[in-house]
Amino acid sequence: MTLMMASRMVAARSFGVVSHLSSMQSPTPLSVRQLSMDAKGFASRLVDAGLLRSQALIGGKWSDAYDGKTIEVHNPATGDVITTVPCMGQNETNDAISAAYNAFSSWSKVTSVERSKCLRKWYDLLISHKEELGQLITLEQGKPLQEAMGEVTYGAGFIEFFAEEAKRVYGDIIPSPLADRRLLVLKQPVGVVGAITPWNFPLAMITRKVGPALACGCTVVIKPSELTPLTALAAAELALQAGIPPGVVNVVMGNASAIGDALLASPQVRKITFTGSTAVGKKLMAGAAGTVKKVSLELGGNAPCIVFDDADLDVAVKGTLGAKFRNTGQTCVCANRIMVQEGIYEKFVDAFSKAVQKFQVGHGFSEGVTQGPLINEAAVQKVESFVKDATSKGAKVVLGAKRHSLGMTFYEPTVLSDVKSDMIIAREEVFGPVAPVLRFKTEDDALRMANDTNAGLAAYIFTNSVQRSWRVAEALEYGLVGVNEGLISTEVAPFGGVKQSGLGREGSKYGMDEYLEIKYVCLGNMNSK
Ligand code: SIN
Numbered sequence: 001m002t003l004m005m006a007s008r009m010v011a012a013r014s015f016g017v018v019s020h021l022s023s024m025q026s027p028t029p030l031s032v033r034q035l036s037m038d039a040k041g042f043a044s045r046l047v048d049a050g051l052l053r054s055q056a057l058i059g060g061k062w063s064d065a066y067d068g069k070t071i072e073v074h075n076p077a078t079g080d081v082i083t084t085v086p087c088m089g090q091n092e093t094n095d096a097i098s099a100a101y102n103a104f105s106s107w108s109k110v111t112s113v114e115r116s117k118c119l120r121k122w123y124d125l126l127i128s129h130k131e132e133l134g135q136l137i138t139l140e141q142g143k144p145l146q147e148a149m150g151e152v153t154y155g156a157g158f159i160e161f162f163a164e165e166a167k168r169v170y171g172d173i174i175p176s177p178l179a180d181r182r183l184l185v186l187k188q189p190v191g192v193v194g195a196i197t198p199w200n201f202p203l204a205m206i207t208r209k210v211g212p213a214l215a216c217g218c219t220v221v222i223k224p225s226e227l228t229p230l231t232a233l234a235a236a237e238l239a240l241q242a243g244i245p246p247g248v249v250n251v252v253m254g255n256a257s258a259i260g261d262a263l264l265a266s267p268q269v270r271k272i273t274f275t276g277s278t279a280v281g282k283k284l285m286a287g288a289a290g291t292v293k294k295v296s297l298e299l300g301g302n303a304p305c306i307v308f309d310d311a312d313l314d315v316a317v318k319g320t321l322g323a324k325f326r327n328t329g330q331t332c333v334c335a336n337r338i339m340v341q342e343g344i345y346e347k348f349v350d351a352f353s354k355a356v357q358k359f360q361v362g363h364g365f366s367e368g369v370t371q372g373p374l375i376n377e378a379a380v381q382k383v384e385s386f387v388k389d390a391t392s393k394g395a396k397v398v399l400g401a402k403r404h405s406l407g408m409t410f411y412e413p414t415v416l417s418d419v420k421s422d423m424i425i426a427r428e429e430v431f432g433p434v435a436p437v438l439r440f441k442t443e444d445d446a447l448r449m450a451n452d453t454n455a456g457l458a459a460y461i462f463t464n465s466v467q468r469s470w471r472v473a474e475a476l477e478y479g480l481v482g483v484n485e486g487l488i489s490t491e492v493a494p495f496g497g498v499k500q501s502g503l504g505r506e507g508s509k510y511g512m513d514e515y516l517e518i519k520y521v522c523l524g525n526m527n528s529k
Contacts, residue, residue: 046132046234050241053233054083056253058092059099060246066091071226071254076142076373076409077363085229089258093221094266096250100192100219101268103247108189108217112166119163119214122242126156126207126235133203133234138364140228141202142372142409143327145364155204155235157491158507162211165512169216182523187516189217190294191270194263196223196284198276199375200330202231208491208506209273209296210239210249216515218271221250221263227375229253260284267291271515274298275332278455278500285503296504296514298332298496300429301457304450305335305486306472308443309343311462315484316344317351320435323460323486325359325413328371329433330379332501333458333480333489337419337426338437339446345439353398353415356435361404361413373409374432380409383432386425387414390436395419400434421449429455443472451477456499460486479505 046052054073055062063086064070070084086092107115126133134149143151172185193213197205206222213220224232232251239249252259263269264287272288274281275298288295305323307316323335340348362369374380380403387401400414411433419426419436426436440446450459459478463469473481479497482488489495494505504514 046136049129049132050237051129051132051136051234053230053237054085055233056086056088056092056096057233057236057240057249057251058096059102059250060240063092065089065254069254073140073227073230074376075139076375079408082139082230085226085233085253087254088252089255090262092254093223093252093259093262096221096252097192097194097262097266097268099247100221100250103245104189104192104217104219107214107219107245107248110217112169112215112217115215115217116163116166118242118244119159119166119211122239122244123156123159123163125238125242126152126159126203129234129238130156133231135365136231136234137202137228138372140230141199142364142375144369144372147327147370147372148364151201151204154489154491155201155207158204158207158211161491161507162215162512165212165509166215168509169512169516180525180527182526184521184523186519186521187216188519189213190515190517191218192266192268193218193220193271193273193515194223194269195220196260196263196272196274196276197225197232199225199227200327200332202228203235205275205298206232206235208495208511209275212506212511213273213515214244214248216512218515219248219250221252221269223252223256223259223263226253226256261287264288264290264293269293271295273504273514281502294514296496296506297502298504298506299457299500299502300455301332301334301497301501302336302427302429302453302455303333303458303460303478304446304476305338305460306440306446306450306462307338307340307344307348308446308461308463308465308468309341310464310468311344312464312484313344313347313351316348316462317355319460319462319482319484319486320352321355321486323458323482324435325356325371325433326487328374328411330375330431332429334429334431335435335460335486336429337421337449338435339440339449340437341446342439342441345437349398349415349417349437352435352437356399356413356415359413361410362406371413371433373406374411375409377409379432380411383411383430383434386428386430386432387416387434389424390416390419393420393423395423395425395436398437421452427453443468447472447475451475454500455497457497457501458482458488460488 065086069087137148400412404410
């Protein structure tokens with residue numbers, strides 16, 4: 001089935017059009033004539049905008065795998081094959097690296113004002129295609145359309161922010177200890193960047209890396225997740241339309257380990273930036289040692305969400321819902337352990353589960369849906385095994401804890417009470433719509449439990465005490481802390497973890513540092529006339 005057919009089917013469903021065309025097979029894209037009116041709008045907008053891309057981008061040219069191999073991209077809500085994309089490996093990656101390397105010599109010399117203008121144009125194009133990009137995200141990733149369009153706004157925001165930051169890569173002049181010298185600090189782009197991105201935010205995790213990289217004058221080879229390459233390709237198409245020169249942004253996909261190995265082995269790649277699992281992050285870090293590359297890693301979390309007795313219950317419930325169920329629980333910053341103080345425990349579990357019960361699970365294109373499918377069968381099996389472990393050790397099922405009647409990879413929003421710290425669900429990221437609620441007695445207990453993990457990405461606290469907010473936020477061993485707020489990600493603030501949750505920061509002015517080298521220049525003999 002072609003991308004066009006699947007797009008048509010989903011669009012038809014989303015706009016309530018009864019489509020009898022869903023069973024048709026066609027080797028070539030359907031003509032716009034064959035589509036129903038509303039679906040026609042969706043597909044033709046994508047075609048007109050050039051956003052239906054199913055080839056990789058190397059040196060400004062759309063390219064198949066050299067051996068013709070392809071991989072299927074599925075719609076997780078239906079299991080349908082949306083389209084195929086090239087299954088690339090070492091050779092194509094090496095060519096993408098060469099293209100990026102060649103482009104670096106000119107892109108790094110383009111003035112920051114010009115780079116800024118290109119990025120701003122890219123931002124404008126992303127925003128003007130917000131609906132189409134949102135539809136692509138829903139199609140290949142499954143998240144509800146509203147949330148997908150929210151991701152486009154969020155993702156594009158990184159491009160806008162870094163378009164502005166491009167103009168602010170300031171150096172320094174250091175007072176010299178010797179009268180005849182002048183000491184300067186220059187900031188220069190690191191070079192070619194390998195950006196390896198995950199499926200949970202098919203756009204935002206790319207723009208968060210590529211925005212600052214390009215702003216600094218770096219060029220990139222992106223390897224998006226094979227599960228969600230279409231949004232990456234559409235974003236790359238828009239980068240070309242924005243006037244970003246060929247070779248500055250390259251996209252390859254396919255054999256993840258062959259591509260990763262090629263990026264690691266190449267001395268021309270000076271930086272690896274990765275968002276994904278801690279296990280893969282450790283391999284990349286070790287692999288980068290061979291050529292001593294810079295690395296930034298945004299890895300897994302195990303976020304505590306601590307609700308104190310003195311919290312405002314409504315604020316705590318609303319904040320915890322956001323922190324737990326965004327993207328159907330599939331984010332690294334999702335609350336993984338909801339730790340509630342004993343005095344408010346019962347009330348919280350009751351109010352929280354009543355709110356969770358109101359969630360609507362379904363296809364991301366259906367009106368009112370708040371929870372989409374999980375990304376694939378393996379993700380559901382992981383959730384099931386964590387829930388089984390917890391219930392076998394005494395956790396109580398308040399809600400859900402089973403697959404949804406819609407089948408496929410839909411899982412019921414779940415609340416478990418009486419969860420204990422030694423259960424797998426409290427030790428590892430569940431990455432699904434399961435809220436495990438633990439109980440604690442004192443602030444010290446909460447801090448001990450919260451910090452008793454190798455992860456250190458996000459943490460949340462709910463309290464009405466200003467003093468406690470400061471005290472606990474300072475004592476939490478995490479890179480991000482939300483106080484009375486469950487949705488804290490923004491392009492203007494630094495995102496990143498401590499401990500085994502990663503290295504480096506993305507977003508904000510700090511996100512620029514990851515793509516810059518500091519060069520010290522000493523001017524001597526400055527007193528001669
Ligand atoms: C992630 O899950 O890695 C990113 C989440 C975010 O940007 O908020």
